[in-house]
Amino acid sequence: MPTELQLSSVAGFNGTVPKGLILHPDGQSFVYPLGSTICIRDIGGKNFQKFLQGHTDRVTCLAISKCGRWLASGQQTYLGFKADIIIWDLEQATKLHTLTLHKVKVQALDFSPDGRFLLSLGGQDDGSLVLWDAETGHPICGTPTANNFTNAARFFSQDSLSIATGGNYNLTIWEYNIPGNKLVPHEVQLGQIRRIVTCLDIDPDDQYMYCGTTTGDVLQVSLSRRLLRNSGPAKGLLQAGVAALSLLPSGDLLAASGDGQVVVMACSSGSAPASTSSGTLSAPQGRDLKKLAIVSSAKIAGGQATTIACCRQPWGAPGSPTASSPKAGSTGRGSPTPRRGMSATAPLVAYIGTKEANVFCVEYSPQAQTMRSELVLSAHAGPVHCLAFANQYAELFATSALGEIRVWHTATGRELLRISVPNLHCRCLAFMQDGSSIISGWSDGKIRAFGPQSGKLLFTINDAHHQGVTAIAGLGDSRHIVSGGGEGLVRLWAIHASSQTMVASMKEHKGAVNDIKVKASDSSECISASADGSCIIWDLTTFKRRTSLFANTVFKSAAYHPDESQIITAGTDRNITYFDAYDGQPIRIMEGSSDSIESVAVDPEGVCIASGGADRTIRLWGYDEGHCYAIGTGHSSEVAKVAITPRDPQHKPKVVSVGSDGSVMIWDFVAPLLLETGSSLAPDGSAESWEMVPQASA
Numbered sequence: 001m002p003t004e005l006q007l008s009s010v011a012g013f014n015g016t017v018p019k020g021l022i023l024h025p026d027g028q029s030f031v032y033p034l035g036s037t038i039c040i041r042d043i044g045g046k047n048f049q050k051f052l053q054g055h056t057d058r059v060t061c062l063a064i065s066k067c068g069r070w071l072a073s074g075q076q077t078y079l080g081f082k083a084d085i086i087i088w089d090l091e092q093a094t095k096l097h098t099l100t101l102h103k104v105k106v107q108a109l110d111f112s113p114d115g116r117f118l119l120s121l122g123g124q125d126d127g128s129l130v131l132w133d134a135e136t137g138h139p140i141c142g143t144p145t146a147n148n149f150t151n152a153a154r155f156f157s158q159d160s161l162s163i164a165t166g167g168n169y170n171l172t173i174w175e176y177n178i179p180g181n182k183l184v185p186h187e188v189q190l191g192q193i194r195r196i197v198t199c200l201d202i203d204p205d206d207q208y209m210y211c212g213t214t215t216g217d218v219l220q221v222s223l224s225r226r227l228l229r230n231s232g233p234a235k236g237l238l239q240a241g242v243a244a245l246s247l248l249p250s251g252d253l254l255a256a257s258g259d260g261q262v263v264v265m266a267c268s269s270g271s272a273p274a275s276t277s278s279g280t281l282s283a284p285q286g287r288d289l290k291k292l293a294i295v296s297s298a299k300i301a302g303g304q305a306t307t308i309a310c311c312r313q314p315w316g317a318p319g320s321p322t323a324s325s326p327k328a329g330s331t332g333r334g335s336p337t338p339r340r341g342m343s344a345t346a347p348l349v350a351y352i353g354t355k356e357a358n359v360f361c362v363e364y365s366p367q368a369q370t371m372r373s374e375l376v377l378s379a380h381a382g383p384v385h386c387l388a389f390a391n392q393y394a395e396l397f398a399t400s401a402l403g404e405i406r407v408w409h410t411a412t413g414r415e416l417l418r419i420s421v422p423n424l425h426c427r428c429l430a431f432m433q434d435g436s437s438i439i440s441g442w443s444d445g446k447i448r449a450f451g452p453q454s455g456k457l458l459f460t461i462n463d464a465h466h467q468g469v470t471a472i473a474g475l476g477d478s479r480h481i482v483s484g485g486g487e488g489l490v491r492l493w494a495i496h497a498s499s500q501t502m503v504a505s506m507k508e509h510k511g512a513v514n515d516i517k518v519k520a521s522d523s524s525e526c527i528s529a530s531a532d533g534s535c536i537i538w539d540l541t542t543f544k545r546r547t548s549l550f551a552n553t554v555f556k557s558a559a560y561h562p563d564e565s566q567i568i569t570a571g572t573d574r575n576i577t578y579f580d581a582y583d584g585q586p587i588r589i590m591e592g593s594s595d596s597i598e599s600v601a602v603d604p605e606g607v608c609i610a611s612g613g614a615d616r617t618i619r620l621w622g623y624d625e626g627h628c629y630a631i632g633t634g635h636s637s638e639v640a641k642v643a644i645t646p647r648d649p650q651h652k653p654k655v656v657s658v659g660s661d662g663s664v665m666i667w668d669f670v671a672p673l674l675l676e677t678g679s680s681l682a683p684d685g686s687a688e689s690w691e692m693v694p695q696a697s698a
Helices: none
Strands: 007-011 029-033 037-041 049-053 059-064 070-075 082-089 094-105 106-111 117-122 128-131 141-144 150-155 162-167 170-176 180-187 197-202 210-215 216-221 225-231 241-246 253-257 263-268 293-299 305-311 348-354 356-363 369-378 382-390 393-408 415-431 437-442 447-450 457-461 469-476 480-484 491-497 500-507 513-518 525-530 534-539 544-550 556-562 566-571 576-578 587-590 597-602 608-613 616-624 628-633 639-644 652-661 664-668
Touching: 007 037, 007 049, 029 059, 037 059, 037 356, 037 587, 070 106, 082 106, 082 117, 094 117, 094 141, 106 150, 117 293, 141 180, 150 664, 162 197, 197 241, 216 491, 225 293, 253 305, 263 369, 382 639, 393 437, 393 652, 437 469, 469 513, 469 525, 469 587, 469 608, 480 513, 480 525, 491 513, 525 556, 534 556, 534 566, 566 597, 566 608, 576 597, 608 639, 616 639, 616 652
Parallel strands: 059 106, 241 305, 382 415, 415 469, 513 556, 556 597, 597 639
Antiparallel strands: 007 664, 029 037, 037 049, 059 070, 070 082, 082 094, 106 117, 117 128, 128 141, 150 162, 162 170, 170 180, 197 210, 210 216, 216 225, 241 253, 253 263, 263 293, 305 348, 348 356, 356 369, 382 393, 393 415, 415 437, 437 447, 447 457, 469 480, 480 491, 491 500, 513 525, 525 534, 534 544, 556 566, 566 576, 576 587, 597 608, 608 616, 616 628, 639 652, 652 664
């Protein structure tokens, strides 16, 4: 059987998951999903990452136990199938239980305060609330929720038998009846007020619950009376609704809106009033109740917030917060006091994740009532289209997506440079051979070149292709570019100091050009892979076709073997095909996937092929044997591009993949085992003991 590829690092953040960023109780790391992988990342700037893999599709919710030992994660799946919940042991990084009851999607998860129970909420196609035994993984009881969709669910802070849920015009308190083994619902009385609840939080004493709504206000509910007590903000509503909220240790409420505004609201004090029939609040003891007032606000540039994780210390500060008692004191007047051992004037820090895949560190000073934010993590928010390494340089690579190009450090997965061209798709990119520029093709038909260190625009070729630039490569002299377009043209460009001119335009393809590779030894030819079912080898001196490769497929990718005697292709027929580079005849055809293959790459020694595609896996193949000996699973959507790092004796080789889920994953490369000798190949191609991996049988 093929061995499992190990993730080295990941660059990405899925900002579409509500409450998808969780701070570990030890305060040293946070947990977040990326595709079907769960990432555990150090927040002290040490670039430590650990990964949990076991889901078959995109992770949609997370929950961590109060002790910090157990993690629960839920996923989505196809319509008509059941979605899994996995309980993990974080200390051992192992899977404890797989729970399967909900259909299509798991909407929310939460552990009880004592860690005995796990609560799960099904998505729109399921609509059920299930209570599980967290230690054994067995279901205890379940019930349908409200007729309308339920968005959020959580346990009380201290009571392990009480649950709160909120959604489309429903807000319910559930009590677990042990003798009857059932969940008993109690509707919260809101009068005539109708709200769509998006998020919930409960104070440490289980006195009040705070509910964020799409209307832009926050409702304060008395849990003992199950009545609306108060609301806020006092002046105006938060634009685009309340997307996330969390109670701070100081007793204030941190809320984030859909337009990127982050506010701190003071929880008002006073006796709890009753709700009138009109939905308004009556005045307690003859005086008006003050609404939740905003005491501080800030604007983050990352767009709509989806999750808030709170802690005590700034990013990377020494003495970061450690697990403390979940209990807190209370004034008895509606505003919880800070937790024991914490100064009321100490800076409060929260990490806010946004839909645009950014994580901001927001620091709030209760004494000065000021707030400041800093971007600490950023990634592609949408599909990544292309991936490229610099020539003979393995330390960095570039990726492209909607409106941007990013340069990453291979060893750590850290972003080094970002180039922005708003509202345009960068369909392809490559480094010039001398490393002087990053050349890129865009959906507006232009070729743009940028400085790899400064990101400065060096030149633009207008109207390079009238249906967008879909493939690009640089020649060995670093003075010519060959490009392919959506209309099927292959064009050669000469790059001068002050101008760029078209040398030749070659038209034989009848479909879009999906990939172009240049012969590395002398740049005398290139191969173009097209959607019309052909790959054409072009003579770049006469600008005519040398030979053609045909197959009943849409060619997605092509690559030269390092000795340039063979060409590897892949496409929608799910096959990896070896062609003779001289006469274009197929040498070997092997089934490479259960779905379309989007990208293939050959390692610098020519002993391994890497492939990735719509089956969401990365596969490594022995070049001579044609056997798949390693598989990497982590993407939640199709793999758009895969690459193997260039030869570099200073660094171990890696496999890098990018996907339509916005993730950039860096894997540890493993070499195939030589069947004849039983030894494996070293990075320099010599036979010796290195990363021994058993070769799969045919």
